[in-house]
Amino acid sequence: MRSLITPALLFTLVAARPAFADVFTTDAAPTPIPPVGTASLALDMQAAFDVADVNVIAMLDHERLSDLRLSLRSSDGSSVLLADRDASGMELRFTTFDDEAAASLASGSPPFAASFRPIGDLGAFDGKPAAGTWTLVVDDLAPGNAGSIVSYSLAFNGRTYVSPDLDLPILDFEATQAFVQVDEDFEVLDVELGFDVTHSFTSDVSFFLSGPQVIAPKLLQGQGFFSTGYSSVTLDDEAPATVGTLEGPGRFTTDSGTALGTFDGMGTQGTWRLSVYDGQLEDVGQLRAWWLHLTSQESGSPLDPCAVVSLQSPLFAPFGSVALSGDRAVVGNSLGGVPGLFTGSVHVYGPLVGQWSELAELYPVTANSNDGIGTSADVDGSIVLAGAPGRDSGAIDGGAAFVFEQVRGSWIEAAELVPSVAQPGLHFGAAVALDGGVAVLGRETYFAGPTVAVVFERVAGQWIETAVLATSDVAAPPGFGYSVAVDGDTILVGARGDLGTEGAVYVFERGPTGWQEAAKLVPSGAIGVSTFGYAVDLDGSVAVVGASSDDALTGQTNGAAYVFERQQPSGAWMQTALLYPTASTPFAYFGRDVAVHGDRIAVGALNQKRAYVFDRSATGWSLAQIVTHPTSSGTVQWESIDVGPDRLLTGGGAASANGTLFGLPSSQDLYACQDAVSASAGGQQALHLGGGVGLAGDLYLVAGSASGTAPGLDLGGVQVPLNLDSYLLASLSLANQGPFGQTAGLLDDLGRATATITLPPSSPPALAGLELNHAWVGLDPLSGSLLLVSVPVPLAIVP
Known part of the structure; x- marks a missing residue:
């Protein structure tokens, strides 16, 4: 049974899903493709993560490629069409099928060593477990020609680049070099590569990889003798074995x-x-061909949706600013650091050997008492921005911010950002925002002075001030600069207002002449002095604004959050949603902090000691989950939050911890946070179903088995991972009755449902030791056709 693990003194380690390897490669001999027949090559995956993205890298020989249809089938039986008689020539050489590719296979030329858009949508596998048997299926639809599937790789949750340099000679005492150009700029979480090399004496050759910033040690020293070379070899540091004298295909570690x-x-x-x-x-x-697979820090390692990770260090302040970027979690601690009280620091956390650990505590060497470093913080990949509103560099309490960067694995202080408009008591750095090479500093607005926010940008490796943002709005409410957010070429600056004054948020956009004011966001539906603009966040075309004193729900200062979306093609911002807490609590301060990532919004309710998570579907934003801490007490408050695709980070998540990381479910399949119940005490397992918005309104049916998951049931060629036994028949005949709660029904507008399996107290002791498994299927409500088969989830019965 999963539960919160007590924090250690210096930092907390909690079991999460293990770090995942991104690329898996078949290791079987080439599979013949018969004329007017079907060939298939299976890849068995032992992997504990869900698919966020998958690319297919294929090696195939055939006398006439235009005879062939290629498709990829996952372990649940679903299939995606990759190509259908649209390639000429006789070879696919590291041909990569990628939904993000611009070109179709038909537009390429042999041997198609590049990335191409598949006919079907590989995104159909997103959210499904990577574990299980995947199969590349090749149908030969014409007589007279034959070939073979040499190998293929599945590249998960990253970006794949194929070198255009082909058939380069490897000559004695020379280095043969082939290149990949990467235009995207992100921080590396993991690297894999693959190559195909012919050579008559492989112990002569060695392999090296260099990137834009670093040259790696030798990857591989050949150990074979008279040979044909290395056929479709993947190198991955997480692979279980070295190449040795093997020649591929397969997945191997570096030496x-x-x-x-x-x-x-x-x-x-x-x-x-x-x-x-x-x-x-x-x-x-x-060197016939090679490819490179890069996983970004933003992708991150999947987090168990049931995980609760406490992030703690000594002397934490009761409320800390928090920020997320992939596998980086940053927690501010305005009481920490050296040499004195309120110096402050920021703590960086991430997965280390499968567990979340404190990786670094950051503060400048010139830190002083009362700097308040970490009062605000943000992170983007390997860059951390820490606000220091008490800093005296420009003026007494004028404020500043510090930039820390991770270089070659070590964190360094890269810059101190001191606004040119700093004046005594303005406290710049009370709010900060970071995106790539852009940093924005807001200020504490209780004191007089210029109502501005300041922009710094990294230019030629140096951080320089590039703009002082002020509004031209003569009716602007007080508090401009109290909150800030940035994404790409857009900045939000909140003006929270004060007693008797409604707030507003101002949009600035970067153009050829710099940053210009573009729009003013004001609430529709607000009641009372809502402190609209107390918190802001931005991701792409979605802006969310916290209004923690909004009275619209009951007139009791519950708070609210407003969602604005940029319309296309006009570019105008329009309010599209007004979000409230589900329960009325006086002074709940819902909206004290807000966060948005893709189709997910999180809103903190400070005095309710919880966060609300909303997901977007075709019909708008809907409440997906309410997150509470399992050890919440009266002293717990949630001052700061951030959200990622599968995680929520809160500041002040427990009385003894300053940051808490919660796993959030992905949109598809099945999970349960309780995997055991007691026969004597009884208990309940909640099964959380997710089919994605594509299955919204469709039927679901949960069934179980007491005799295992293999070989399972064959439903028209699709395997359901449950064995036929009396328990399975009972789970079907008693759906929505007795122990089987809500095990049949319709999925909601996000394609979700929750079912329960309940064991009453004082159940027969003989049940102890039994393991049940449950899975669900999605069905079309009109035709009854099978739409989805989930993975099984176990439930152990203990004494």
Whole structure:
């Protein structure tokens, strides 16, 4: 049974899903493709993560590719069409099917060593478990020609780049070099690569990889002798075995098992180079092709939806600012650091050997008492921005912010940002926001002075002030600069108002002449002095604004959050949703902090000691989950929050902890946070179903088995991972009755449902030791056709 693990003194470790390997490659011999027949090559995945994205990298020989149809089938039986007789020539060489590719296979040329858009949508696998058997299926639809599936790889949750350099000669005492150009700029979480090399004496050759910022140690020293080379080899530091004398295909680790980790935390933009060096005479070969797979820090390692991770260090302040970026969690601590009281610091957390740990405590070497470093904080990949509103660099309590960057695995102080308009008591850095090379500093607005926010940008490696943002609105409410957010070329600046004055939020956009005011956001439906603009966040075309004193729900200062979305093609911002807490609590302060990531919004309710998570569907924003801490007490308050695709980070999550990381469910499949119940005491397992918005309104049916999941049931060629037994028949005949609560019905507008399996107290002791498994299927309500089969979830019965 999963539960909160008590924090250790210096930092907390909690079991989460293990870090995942991104690329898996078949290791079987080539599979023949018969004329007018079907060939299939299976890839068995032992992986504890869900699919966020998948690319297919195929190696295939055939006398006439235009005869072939290719598709990928997942373990649940669902299939996506990759290509259908639209390739000419006789070879697919590291041909990569990627939903994000711009070109179709038909527009390419042999041997198609590039990325192409599949005919079907590989996004159909998103949210499903990666574990299980995946199969590449090739149908030959014409007589007279044959070939083989050489190998294929599945590249999960990252970006794949195929080198255009093909068939380069490997000559004696020379380094053969092939290149990949990466235009995207993000921080590396993990690197894998694959290559296909012919050589008559592989012990002559060694392999090296260099990136835009670093050259890795030697990846591989050939150990074979008379040979044909390395066929479709994938190198991954997390692979279980080295290449040795094997020649592929397959997935192997580097010789050291750590060489590719050299790139972790590095930037990606620029040229990547694979070098193959032949150190002996006589034998030669070719570098036929290679590819590179990069996972960004933003992607992050999947977090168990039931995880509750306490992030703690000594002397934490009761309320800390928090921020998320992929696998980076940052918690501010305005009481920490050295040398004196209120110096402050920020703590960086991330997964380490499968557990979340404190990775660094950051504060400047010139830190002083009362700097208040960490009062506000933000993080983007390997850059941390920490507000220091008590800093005296520009003026007494004028405020500043510090930039810390991770370089070659170590954190360094990169810059102190001091606004040119700093004046005594303005406290710049009370609010900060960061996106890539743009940092925005807001200010404490209780004191007189210029009502501005200040923008710094990284130019040629240096952080410089580039704009002082002020509104031209003569009717602007007080408090401009109290909250800030930035994403790309857009900045939000909140003006929270004061007693008797409604707030507003101002939008600034970056153009050829710099940052210009573009829009004013005001609430529709607000009642009372709502402190609209107390908190803001921005992701793409979605802005969310907290109004923690809004009275619209009951007139009791419950608070609210307003959602604005940028309309296309006009670019105008329109209010699209007004979010409230589900329960009325006087002075709940719902909206004290807000966060948005993609189709997910989180809103903190300070005095309700909880956060509300809303997900977007075709019909708008709907409440998806209410998150509370399992050890909440009267002293717990949730001052700061941030949200990611599968996680929520809160500040002040427990009386003894300053940050708490909660797992959030993905949109698809099945999970349960309780995996055991007691026969004597009784108990209940809640099964959380998710089919995604594509199954909204469709039927669901939960069934169980007491005799295991294999071989399972065959429903028209689709395997349901439950064995037929009397318990399965009972779960179907008693759906929505007795122990089977809400096990049949319609999925909601987000494609979700919750079912329960209940064991009453004083159940027969003989049940102890039994393991039940439950799974669900999605059905079309009109035709009854099968739409989805979930993974099974176990339930152990203990004494």
